Every structure is written in structure tokens, then in C-alpha cells.
Amino acid sequence: MAPQLGTTFTGLRFENPFLLSSAPPTESESNIMRAFDAGWGGVVTKTIGLHPVVNVDGPKTKFLRSTPDSAHLSMQKRPGTALHSSWNWELISDKPLDWWAPRIARIKLAHPTRVLVASIMAGSGSDEELRHWQTLAKACQDEGADALELNLSCPHMDRKDMGSNIGKDTELVSVVTEVVKDVARVPVWAKLTPSTTDIVVEARGAFLGGADAVVSSNTFPSLPLIDPETLEFEMNVDGLVSPGGLGGPAILPLSLAKMAQLTQAFPDKSFSGIGGIAEFSHALNYFLLGCGTAQVCTAAMLDHAIGPNVIRNLLAGMTATMERHGWQTLEDFRGLRRDRVVTHSKIRRPDAKRYHGGYDEAEGYAAEAAGTDR
Numbered sequence: 001m002a003p004q005l006g007t008t009f010t011g012l013r014f015e016n017p018f019l020l021s022s023a024p025p026t027e028s029e030s031n032i033m034r035a036f037d038a039g040w041g042g043v044v045t046k047t048i049g050l051h052p053v054v055n056v057d058g059p060k061t062k063f064l065r066s067t068p069d070s071a072h073l074s075m076q077k078r079p080g081t082a083l084h085s086s087w088n089w090e091l092i093s094d095k096p097l098d099w100w101a102p103r104i105a106r107i108k109l110a111h112p113t114r115v116l117v118a119s120i121m122a123g124s125g126s127d128e129e130l131r132h133w134q135t136l137a138k139a140c141q142d143e144g145a146d147a148l149e150l151n152l153s154c155p156h157m158d159r160k161d162m163g164s165n166i167g168k169d170t171e172l173v174s175v176v177t178e179v180v181k182d183v184a185r186v187p188v189w190a191k192l193t194p195s196t197t198d199i200v201v202e203a204r205g206a207f208l209g210g211a212d213a214v215v216s217s218n219t220f221p222s223l224p225l226i227d228p229e230t231l232e233f234e235m236n237v238d239g240l241v242s243p244g245g246l247g248g249p250a251i252l253p254l255s256l257a258k259m260a261q262l263t264q265a266f267p268d269k270s271f272s273g274i275g276g277i278a279e280f281s282h283a284l285n286y287f288l289l290g291c292g293t294a295q296v297c298t299a300a301m302l303d304h305a306i307g308p309n310v311i312r313n314l315l316a317g318m319t320a321t322m323e324r325h326g327w328q329t330l331e332d333f334r335g336l337r338r339d340r341v342v343t344h345s346k347i348r349r350p351d352a353k354r355y356h357g358g359y360d361e362a363e364g365y366a367a368e369a370a371g372t373d374r
């Protein structure tokens with residue numbers, strides 16, 4: 001039998017496990033319609049909020065590229081380069097909720113079998129702000145959104161009660177998730193920031209609040225490089241820059257490390273993996289660690305804005321890989337490598353007896369000299 005790419009995640013049926021993540025590829029109705037026509041199993045809308053959004057005066061995203069035969073890294077467009085990462089300081093959608101609401105309805109009407117997830121974001125500093133989460137959640141689900149993704153991870157918020165500032169506070173993560181769950185009739189996913197010491201702590205907060213899934217990673221905090229000639233940051237406004245978010249190939253291994261922590265801590269929970277996915281071999285890492293879906297941003301932005309070739313290759317790559325290994329469904333390989341990530345002391349070394357996890361040998365016993373026979 002041919003491999004089945006369809007899967008069920010948080011109770012929702014997906015034709016395939018690949019979604020466009022919340023970002024420019026999903027900022028408009030026309031983009032989302034094109035994305036579904038191209039074959040994406042799901043789409044997470046660009047984050048919708050209730051507060052005013054005004055972006056910086058200049059480009060919001062640029063791409064850092066390396067030159068294969070040198071160590072040169074630069075955002076300057078030049079031939080013969082390879083993508084290193086995306087860098088952005090774009091805020092959430094600048095379109096209000098009443099712009100989004102009828103569009104959510106129209107998209108679902110046109111694509112009833114595809115999964116449309118509404119990404120939402122509000123503050124958390126007052127009861128009124130918490131009610132904003134409920135307003136957003138109810139409006140999106142009433143228009144037909146299949147799930148809600150809570151943006152607890154936008155790295156560009158000055159407000160202390162928003163975005164990744166919520167995601168860094170496990171209690172706030174819990175409270176916000178619970179407030180949304182109180183009104184939600186659809187699954188609620190919590191998108192956490194990778195910018196904390198131990199993401200397992202915040203994920204626990206999300207699950208305590210009732211989250212149906214945890215999503216990771218949003219972009220990693222970072223700066224653009226300084227041009228050695230002009231001494232200006234390669235992205236700046238009036239010479240000034242603020243920390244932005246790194247995405248694309250550079251964050252694949254970083255995001256996988258976060259995901260391994262998450263799936264090991266909560267092996268029975270649902271996870272959606274994001275970060276650096278451009279082809280199936282990348283997504284496979286997330287699945288083998290235990291993710292049930294995978295999301296893509298940077299690679300899609302660079303492929304006709306919504307990734308028609310990216311999704312074609314993901315689907316072809318998944319089919320070919322499953323055929324090669326004799327897998328029928330994603331469940332045949334989901335989590336197969338979750339338990340291969342262990343503490344350093346569990347890794348075999350040539351002389352295991354002489355290594356005590358980095359600690360000194362027990363006091364009061366003769367030290368074992370190398371090569372001696374006691």
C-alpha cells in the first residue's frame with residue numbers, strides 16, 4: 001500500500017503534516033488561498049491582535065548569506081551564495097480583527113478540508129487584556145478557524161506583558177492558556193519562545209493551563225552583522241537596531257535541541273516543530289523526535305512567498321522516505337529517535353571506569369593509574 005501522508009493532530013485531520021507558520025506567507029487571504037492550492041496541509045495565520053501595530057521605517061526582513069569559498073557572511077545580495085538565516089523585526093499583523101474575520105470565513109469556505117489555525121496575541125497585564133485573548137479566540141473560532149495558536153513568543157515586544165515576555169513567565173503562560181481554554185471550542189496550541197533557560201518549565205505552564213499542543217520555535221534573539229566598511233548594522237533605521245529574530249537554516253539544530261527537551265519531558269503530549277525546515281530531511285528530524293506536525297516560514301518566503309516548490313518537495317520527500325523504510329503512516333516513525341538524546345555521561349567513552357560524570361573519584365579510595373593493573 002502507498003504511504004499515507006494524512007495525519008491526526010490535536011484531534012484535527014490533516015491531509016499532510018506540513019503547515020505554513022504564522023509569518024508573511026500567511027499575512028493575507030490571497031497568500032493563504034494560494035498556499036492551500038499549492039498543497040499545504042495547514043496554515044497558521046499571521047498573528048492577529050487588538051492593539052495598534054506600526055512597523056519600523058524600512059525593510060522588516062532580510063536574509064544573511066554565506067559565500068561557499070570564504071568565511072564571508074552578509075545580507076548583501078550577491079551571486080553564488082548559500083542561505084544562512086533570515087533576520088526580522090516584523091511585528092504581528094497590522095490588519096485589525098474585523099479585517100481578518102470575514103477572510104477566515106471565506107478561506108474555510110473555499111478549503112473546508114484544510115486546517116486553518118488562527119494565531120492570536122494580546123497582553124496579560126490586566127483583566128481587560130486577558131479578555132482581549134477571549135475576544136480574539138471567540139471571533140476567530142466563530143468564523144471557522146479550526147484551532148488557535150497563542151503567540152507567546154514574538155521577540156519584538158517592548159511591552160512587558162506581551163509576546164515572548166509572556167513566554168518567559170511560566171505562570172503567565174499558564175494563565176493566558178487557561179483564559180483562552182475557558183472560551184475555546186477548538187484546540188489551543190501554545191507557541192513558546194526559545195529564549196529561556198529551560199523551555200520545559202514554560203511548556204509545563206502551558207499544559208497546566210490546558211494547551212492541546214506546544215509549538216516551538218519562534219525566531220531566536222539576534223542582531224544583524226555590522227558592515228566592516230560602513231560600520232553600520234546591515235539592517236538599521238537611522239543607524240539604530242534592536243534585537244530581532246533569527247530563522248532559517250541556522251536555527252534548525254538549535255530548535256531541534258529545544259524540541260528534544262520538550263518531547264522527552266512530555267512524551268504523551270502533542271508538538272508542532274518549526275525552525276529551519278526547507279526539505280523533508282529537515283522535517284524528519286522533528287518527526288523522529290516526536291512532533292506530529294511541522295511548520296515552515298523562511299524557506300517558503302524565498303519560494304514565491306508561499307513555498308509551492310517547498311511543499312511539493314516536502315510531500316515527495318516524505319513519500320519517498322516512507323517507501324524506503326516501509327512506513328505506512330507518520331505514526332510508524334514519530335518519536336523513533338526521541339530516546340537517543342541522553343546526558344553526556346551516558347555516552348560511551350574508551351575508558352568508562354575512569355570517568356565519573358565529571359566529578360572527582362570517590363574520596364578515600366586509591367586513584368586508578370592509567371595502564372596499571374591493581
Ligand SMILES: Cc1cc2nc3c(=O)[nH]c(=O)nc-3n(C[C@H](O)[C@H](O)[C@H](O)COP(=O)(O)O)c2cc1C
Binds near residue numbers: 086
Ligand atoms: C518576517 C517574519 C515574521 C514573523 N511573524 C510571526 C508572527 O506574526 N507570529 C508568529 O508566531 N511567528 C512569526 N514569525 C516566526 C515564524 O513563524 C517561525 O516561527 C520562525 O521564522 C522559524 O521558522 P523558519 O526557520 O522556518 O523561518 C515570523 C518570522 C519571520 C521571518
